[in-house]
Every structure is written in structure tokens, then in C-alpha cells.
Amino acid sequence: MSNRVAITGIGIISSIGMDLEENLNSLKNSRHGISKIEHIDTKLKDKILVGEIKKTNQELESILKLPQKNSWSRTSMIGAIAALEAINNAGIDVKDDADIGFINATTVGGMDMTERYFYDFIDNPENRRYIQSHDAGNNTHNICDYIGLNGFVTTISTACSSAANAIMLGARMISSGRLDKVIVGGTDALSKFTMNGFNTLMILSDTYNTPFDEKRKGLNLGEGAAYLVLESEQSYKKRSKQPIAYVSGYANANDAFHQTASSENGEGAFLAMKKAFEVAELSPKDIDYINVHGTATPNNDLSEGRAIINIYESSDKVPEFSSTKPFTGHTLAAAASIEAVFSIFALREGLIFPNLNFKNKMKEFDLTPVTELEYKEVNTILSNSFGFGGNCSSLIFTKSH
Amino acid sequence: MGELKTELKNKIITSLNLEDISVEDINDNDNLFGEGLGLDSIDALELIVMLDKDYGIKLTDPKEGKKIFESIETMAKFIEENRTK
Amino acid sequence: MENCYINGIGCISAQRSFEKDYLIEPIVYSEENILKVVKPNYKDYISPAAVRRMSSGVKNGIVASTMAINDAQIESPGAIITGTGMGCMQDSEKFLNNLINHDEEYLTPTSFIQSTHNTVGGQVALGLKCKAYNFTYVNTGVSFESALLDGLMQVENQGGQNILVGGIDELADHTSKLYKLIEHTKSDDDVPYDIVNKRTKGSISGEGAAFFVLDKEKTANSYCKLADVKFVNNLEASNLETFVTDFLASNDLIASDLDAILLGNNGDIEFDSYYDQSELLFGGAAILYYKHLFGEFMTSSSIAVSLGSDILRIQSIPGALFKNEVSHPKGEIKNLLIYNQYRGKDHSLILLKNV
Numbered sequence: 001m002s003n004r005v006a007i008t009g010i011g012i013i014s015s016i017g018m019d020l021e022e023n024l025n026s027l028k029n030s031r032h033g034i035s036k037i038e039h040i041d042t043k044l045k046d047k048i049l050v051g052e053i054k055k056t057n058q059e060l061e062s063i064l065k066l067p068q069k070n071s072w073s074r075t076s077m078i079g080a081i082a083a084l085e086a087i088n089n090a091g092i093d094v095k096d097d098a099d100i101g102f103i104n105a106t107t108v109g110g111m112d113m114t115e116r117y118f119y120d121f122i123d124n125p126e127n128r129r130y131i132q133s134h135d136a137g138n139n140t141h142n143i144c145d146y147i148g149l150n151g152f153v154t155t156i157s158t159a160c161s162s163a164a165n166a167i168m169l170g171a172r173m174i175s176s177g178r179l180d181k182v183i184v185g186g187t188d189a190l191s192k193f194t195m196n197g198f199n200t201l202m203i204l205s206d207t208y209n210t211p212f213d214e215k216r217k218g219l220n221l222g223e224g225a226a227y228l229v230l231e232s233e234q235s236y237k238k239r240s241k242q243p244i245a246y247v248s249g250y251a252n253a254n255d256a257f258h259q260t261a262s263s264e265n266g267e268g269a270f271l272a273m274k275k276a277f278e279v280a281e282l283s284p285k286d287i288d289y290i291n292v293h294g295t296a297t298p299n300n301d302l303s304e305g306r307a308i309i310n311i312y313e314s315s316d317k318v319p320e321f322s323s324t325k326p327f328t329g330h331t332l333a334a335a336a337s338i339e340a341v342f343s344i345f346a347l348r349e350g351l352i353f354p355n356l357n358f359k360n361k362m363k364e365f366d367l368t369p370v371t372e373l374e375y376k377e378v379n380t381i382l383s384n385s386f387g388f389g390g391n392c393s394s395l396i397f398t399k400s401h
Numbered sequence: 402m403g404e405l406k407t408e409l410k411n412k413i414i415t416s417l418n419l420e421d422i423s424v425e426d427i428n429d430n431d432n433l434f435g436e437g438l439g440l441d442s443i444d445a446l447e448l449i450v451m452l453d454k455d456y457g458i459k460l461t462d463p464k465e466g467k468k469i470f471e472s473i474e475t476m477a478k479f480i481e482e483n484r485t486k
Numbered sequence: 487m488e489n490c491y492i493n494g495i496g497c498i499s500a501q502r503s504f505e506k507d508y509l510i511e512p513i514v515y516s517e518e519n520i521l522k523v524v525k526p527n528y529k530d531y532i533s534p535a536a537v538r539r540m541s542s543g544v545k546n547g548i549v550a551s552t553m554a555i556n557d558a559q560i561e562s563p564g565a566i567i568t569g570t571g572m573g574c575m576q577d578s579e580k581f582l583n584n585l586i587n588h589d590e591e592y593l594t595p596t597s598f599i600q601s602t603h604n605t606v607g608g609q610v611a612l613g614l615k616c617k618a619y620n621f622t623y624v625n626t627g628v629s630f631e632s633a634l635l636d637g638l639m640q641v642e643n644q645g646g647q648n649i650l651v652g653g654i655d656e657l658a659d660h661t662s663k664l665y666k667l668i669e670h671t672k673s674d675d676d677v678p679y680d681i682v683n684k685r686t687k688g689s690i691s692g693e694g695a696a697f698f699v700l701d702k703e704k705t706a707n708s709y710c711k712l713a714d715v716k717f718v719n720n721l722e723a724s725n726l727e728t729f730v731t732d733f734l735a736s737n738d739l740i741a742s743d744l745d746a747i748l749l750g751n752n753g754d755i756e757f758d759s760y761y762d763q764s765e766l767l768f769g770g771a772a773i774l775y776y777k778h779l780f781g782e783f784m785t786s787s788s789i790a791v792s793l794g795s796d797i798l799r800i801q802s803i804p805g806a807l808f809k810n811e812v813s814h815p816k817g818e819i820k821n822l823l824i825y826n827q828y829r830g831k832d833h834s835l836i837l838l839k840n841v
Contacts, residue, residue, distance in 0.1 A: 121664055155624050157623075169621075169636065193598075388604070439535050
């Protein structure tokens with residue numbers, strides 16, 4: 001258990017809730033957040049469904065009390081909301097802390113603003129303050145400046161595995177003694193760029209996403225942010241804070257097969273899961289529940305399914321699993337941290353959340369996800385996140401007793 | 402249909418950025434994918450967009466592309482039969 | 487804890503950095519505020535089938551990483567870790583252009599796929615069929631330092647072998663225009679540019695790719711030891727001294743132990759004062775600059791590490807890096823410090839040592 005790192009705070013915002021309580025309630029009541037997009041005017045409006053946070057940018061600015069002329073992207077705003085909740089949840093004060101860090105993850109960054117004003121910037125000085133908010137790091141800086149954090153700050157961008165990698169780096173920074181506390185996670189807002197980009201790959205569904213279903217048609221994009229506060233044993237004991245869960249295992253591997261598609265047998269996924277077990281000093285049979293990446297694309301679910309079966313050596317040894325993306329949509333760089341928060345709910349509440357919309361198992365193998373909310377003691381969870389560029393990450397969370 | 406075939410060869414070269422290839426290098430019946438010209442699944446998606454943009458043919462399932470894009474010959478035949486532009 | 491050596495380097499930049507002794511006769515840029523790379527022969531490194539989709543950043547990244555791997559004489563890296571400030575802007579612009587111009591119709595996937603920040607890391611892995619750990623950092627001025635620290639940790643704490651670390655950024659037309667508009671890039675009217683001696687708003691923009699192979703074992707090709715990396719998002723000018731002295735102290739050094747300092751001066755009147763202040767701390771060391779030759783970009787400190795490594799290996803400093811007077815240190819160049827910041831944020835220190 002030497003690599004185990006304590007989680008002492010969590011925060012979240014997604015299409016199923018503005019905070020921890022709302023998200024948990026939605027999960028318990030099978031209340032998904034998938035709908036038609038409202039806050040972006042796009043030709044894809046009637047063709048796709050998304051997991052949208054039903055707040056306009058003005059409403060988000062209000063919540064954060066930002067000045068009217070600010071240079072915040074939507075990505076930064078939802079990130080700040082979730083980060084604040086995580087800090088409060090952990091009961092920490094970041095302002096004068098010398099040994100604290102922030103590791104963010106994003107793919108969209110400020111693109112949601114850049115795409116609005118891209119040409120307009122040239123002739124119209126009005127919105128030029130958004131030029132500098134394009135890059136990922138700027139979004140992270142905004143969040144850190146807002147919460148008053150000065151210290152080790154960085155951002156990871158590896159497509160859909162980004163937040164898992166942020167959590168992983170955070171765990172290593174704590175384990176190696178480089179930091180006492182670190183806030184880790186990710187944020188991504190919906191944007192025309194990503195909606196259209198994924199549409200060109202023909203992997204978006206025009207209906208509710210159905211992971212691991214034979215008739216799955218593709219993914220629903222989503223937006224959201226979630227952060228965990230990781231803390232060293234010395235630090236949380238000093239302030240008598242009980243961890244809410246642990247990051248016990250983590251690993252990243254590369255499929256090295258194709259830029260966007262996963263290899264048939266999900267080799268990268270297999271390697272990531274295998275290594276995560278080694279880091280956790282656990283074996284597959286110790287897992288009570290797998291929160292799968294499960295995007296409902298034909299490619300991901302097939303290769304992930306195969307990889308999981310290879311880990312377990314046969315489909316009947318695979319533990320209970322589900323994808324929570326039918327609730328939130330695929331939140332890209334935030335996915336792994338949102339799903340980390342859901343995993344922590346599962347550990348704390350003794351719950352397994354359903355894989356909504358599932359009807360028919362895939363013909364290629366015998367895997368059926370959990371389809372109804374289940375009350376059950378959960379002690380160890382495996383969470384997968386796989387991204388473009390063959391980037392495969394797996395995390396293992398364990399219960400705090 | 403000869404004109405269409407040459408047109409297709411030119412379009413493939415420009416839209417897929419095949420700098421070192423000329424129209425003469427592509428034979429009508431050569432495999433476009435895999436061993437032949439070496440195109441891949443991302444190129445297939447580009448060609449699907451070309452079918453829509455230049456010939457008004459919308460493919461909803463990317464897997465349909467496999468048969469259509471086998472060679473210049475099969476592409477030209479399919480376009481002749483289905484074009485709306 | 488293991489030592490960490492830099493055993494291979496590959497660098498593509500606005501200088502002929504893929505040639506030996508390229509700074510003996512550097513390219514002097516006084517009329518340009520946008521410095522593009524001197525291109526290597528891409529076809530020597532990348533197949534036509536692959537190169538056709540790649541933006542310059544991806545191409546430069548692949549060439550630089552291949553050069554580093556060949557330089558270190560290794561087969562395959564134990565990890566691939568990249569840093570990029572702006573990511574793949576050329577493809578982002580291409581996709582955006584089409585998105586806006588065609589009002590979301592007839593969009594093609596290639597430029598979207600190529601625009602993701604981890605494209606370089608992903609392409610390098612694909613080319614080498616490397617299934618190892620693969621991370622991409624995108625945090626403005628410390629994107630490269632983040633990758634470098636990760637690599638250092640892999641070697642020091644986990645005995646990592648042949649860890650490939652790189653920094654890449656590419657120029658893109660529309661973005662360059664926008665950065666001139668907001669004075670992040672110097673005005674066209676500020677010619678001639680002399681960023682070491684003359685300060686105006688903004689910097690001269692550059693691009694490049696520099697890759698390094700890190701390993702716990704010293705080899706015949708080792709350039710130097712990578713001793714430490716530290717960075718912080720914000721730093722008050724009044725805390726700069728403590729930031730530097732604490733960093734040195736944790737490496738059992740004091741300021742006077744330093745033999746050479748590579749500073750990130752970029753001629754920006756708003757922020758170069760940080761470097762002036764730092765110079766006061768370094769009594770006898772050779773104070774060196776590089777952005778007049780390579781330009782400013784979010785991962786330009788990767789060029790500094792390449793320069794610092796060369797200096798330590800050959801124990802000589804090219805005259806072109808001195809401000810006005812060439813004042814070569816007497817005796818061994820043992821400890822070399824690189825200090826950088828980006829528009830007042832992302833202050834970083836990198837310590838290299840002679841082996």
C-alpha cells in the first residue's frame with residue numbers, strides 16, 4: 001500500500017448537478033443530463049445530444065462574481081466553481097500554503113471564446129482580451145489566481161485521459177514528498193470546435209448514448225469539471241482530517257496503433273490496467289466495480305471490452321461495471337476526474353451506478369453492465385480513461401475505513 | 402467517365418496532400434487503401450466529405466465507404482450513379 | 487535516488503541547430519519579429535504517407551526526437567513526455583477557418599485530429615511503436631519544465647531509463663497576427679530589434695522543438711547532469727531572491743557556486759526587469775542570453791537546456807550568447823542555472839551540472 005495517497009476533498013460541476021449533492025442525487029435517481037444544446041448556436045443543434053450545464057456564461061460569471069470585462073473562458077469558469085468546492089470540502093486554505101500544487105487538465109482551454117471571435121479580433125478591439133485566454137495554461141492560471149493559489153501549477157492535455165493523468169501526477173508528487181497537498185482534476189466546456197470535430201469522425205450519436213450496447217451509435221459530448229484534493233499522511237494527520245478515499249493505483253500506457261482509434265484488442269488499455277494493479281499491489285479479483293471509459297463508440301467499447309476480458313482471463317470473472325457517460329456525456333479532459341468523484345461516491349455510499357440506456361449486450365463477448373442502481377459495499381474501484389493519441393490511463397480507488 | 406476519373410485522382414492528390422504523387426501514378430484499378438496507395442481510415446472520412454461537398458452524396462455510415470473507395474474505378478461508378486451535383 | 491543524465495539531444499530552431507558548432511556563425515535576426523525554424527530535410531526522417539498530414543510543429547517534434555534518440559544511441563524510449571504551450575495551432579487554425587468559412591459544413595477530420603495537444607507525443611509513440619508512458623503538458627511558460635520535471639522524477643525516483651522529454655511550439659499565421667495586435671509580439675515598427683540591449687513592448691516570436699534523452703546511467707555521450715527543476719505560477723519581484731537561493735540551497739549550492747547563467751531576456755519592457763534583478767544575485771557567473779537568436783515561445787527554455795548541455799559538455803561558451811563583452815569563465819564550468827519566466831508568470835529554474 002506504499003503508493004496509496006489520500007483524497008481529502010472533492011468538488012464537481014456537470015450536466016447532472018452544480019455541486020456534489022446535486023450530482024449524487026441525480027446518480028441515485030437515474031436523472032441524466034443529456035439534451036439538445038442551448039447555449040451555443042450551432043448547425044448541429046438538432047442532430048446531436050449533449051451533456052450541457054444549463055447555465056449561460058453570464059450566469060457563471062455571476063456565480064463567480066467576475067468583473068464584467070473579464071477574460072475568462074467557460075472552461076475556466078466551470079473549473080473554478082468545482083475547484084472552490086473541492087477546497088471547501090477538504091477544509092483547506094490555499095492562500096498562504098507554500099507546499100501546495102494545482103494540476104489541471106483540459107483540451108478545450110479557451111477555444112470556446114477563440115472560436116467566437118477568431119476573425120472578429122482583427123477589426124474589433126472589444127473582445128481582444130480573450131486572445132490570451134486561448135491556451136490551456138491560461139485557463140489554469142485564471143483558476144489558481146481566483147482561488148489564491150501560488151505554487152506548483154501545471155496542466156496536462158492528453159485528450160480523454162487528461163484528468164486521470166493529472167490525478168496520477170498529483171499522486172506521484174505527494175508520494176515523492178515534493179508536495180504536501182495538491183488539487184488535481186480537469187475541466188472542459190462544450191465548444192463548436194469539439195462538437196464539429198467529433199462529428200467529422202462520425203462518432204457522435206443523435207440519440208442517448210448506450211455504452212456496451214450492440215446497437216450503440218456513438219457518444220454524446222458533455223461539459224464539466226471536477227477536482228480532488230490529494231494530501232500527504234503527515235499533512236492530514238496534522239490537521240486531524242480523515243481521508244474520504246484513496247488513490248491506490250495508477251498507470252498510463254500507449255496503444256501506439258492509430259491516432260484516434262484503439263487497437264482491436266485494446267493493448268494500451270490492457271497495459272494501463274495491468275500496471276495500475278502492480279502499483280496498487282492488488283490483483284484484478286480485488287476490484288468490486290469498474291467504472292469503464294465506455295463512450296458508446298463502436299470502437300472504444302469493443303476494444304475496452306476485450307482488454308478487460310484479457311485482464312480477467314474470461315468474461316465471467318469480470319466484476320460489476322458500468323459507464324456513467326449516459327448521465328453526463330463524455331466530458332473529455334474532465335471525464336476521469338468526474339468519474340473519480342462518482343467512484344468516491346460509490347465507495348462512500350455503498351452504491352453502484354447504472355449504465356443507463358443499455359438494452360442488448362454486444363455480440364462479440366458476454367459482458368452486461370449494471371443497469372439498475374445497486375446498494376452494495378464497494379471497497380475497490382478500477383476507473384478507465386482512454387484518449388486520442390492512444391493515451392490509456394487507469395486509476396484504482398480504495399475506500400477509507 | 403474518363404474525365405471524372407481524372408478529376409477524382411486530382412482531388413485525392415490535393416485533399417489528402419499526396420505531394421509526391423501525380424495523376425499518372427494512380428491506375429484506375431489500383432487499391433486505394435492498404436497496400437496500394439496506402440490510404441487509411443482518416444483518409445476515408447476525408448473522401449466521405451468530398452462526396453458530399455462536390456457530388457452531393459451523403460453517406461451516413463462510414464463503413465459503406467469501404468466498398469465505394471476500393472479503387473478509382475469503383476468510386477467513379479458510384480458517383481456516376483448517385484451524384485446530385 | 488538516482489542521478490539523471492542528459493544522454494542525447496535533438497534541436498530544431500531558428501538557428502541551424504542540427505549542425506555542429508552552429509553558433510560560431512549564428513543567423514542574426516535584427517529585422518524580423520517572427521523567427522521561423524531553419525528546416526531540416528523532413529523526408530530523411532518521416533515517410534511521405536505520414537508527413538503529408540503533419541504541421542511544422544509535429545514534423546519538427548518528430549525530427550528532434552529522432553535526432554535525440556539517435557544521438558543517445560537507444561532503440562526505444564522508456565517514456566515519452568512532451569510540453570507545448572500553444573499546441574498544434576496550425577491545424578487548430580485550419581479547422582477553425584473551415585468551421586467559420588463554411589459555416590460548419592464540409593468539415594474534414596484531419597485537421598481536428600492533428601490539433602489535439604498530444605499529437606506530437608502520440609505521433610512519436612506511433613512511429614516507434616512505443617507503448618510506454620506518454621504525457622503532454624500544456625501550461626504556458628512552464629510546459630517544457632513540467633515535462634522535464636516529470637522526466638527527472640521518473641529517473642530519480644523510479645530508475646527510469648531512456649526517458650524522452652521534449653518541448654515544441656509552432657508559429658501559425660493568424661495567431662501571430664493576433665499576438666502582434668495585443669503587443670505580446672513586438673510591433674513591426676520597432677525595427678531594428680535588439681532584445682538584449684533595447685526594450686519595447688512584447689518579444690520576438692519564435693518556434694522550435696528540442697528533445698532530450700534522460701537516463702540514470704552516464705554514457706560516453708552524456709552532456710551533463712540534470713540536477714533539478716523548479717517552477718511556480720506567480721512570483722513577486724520581492725520574493726525572487728528567496729526563490730533562487732532556496733532552490734540553490736536545496737541543491738547544496740550558493741549563488742557564487744554558479745559558473746554560468748542562461749537568462750530568458752526577450753526585450754519585453756514590461757517583464758525583463760525580473761532578469762535584471764536576478765543578475766544582481768550572480769556575482770562571478772557568465773551571464774548569457776539566447777532569445778535574440780531563437781525568439782520567444784512558451785517552450786523556448788527547451789532551447790536553453792540544449793545550449794546549457796552543449797556548454798557543459800564542451801566546456802566552452804559561444805560568444806554569441808554574451809550580451810556585449812565576451813567574458814569566458816576561468817576554470818571548469820561546473821554549475822549552470824537557467825532562469826525563465828513568461829510575461830511575469832511561470833517562473834522556472836533548471837540546474838545543470840558538469841559530469
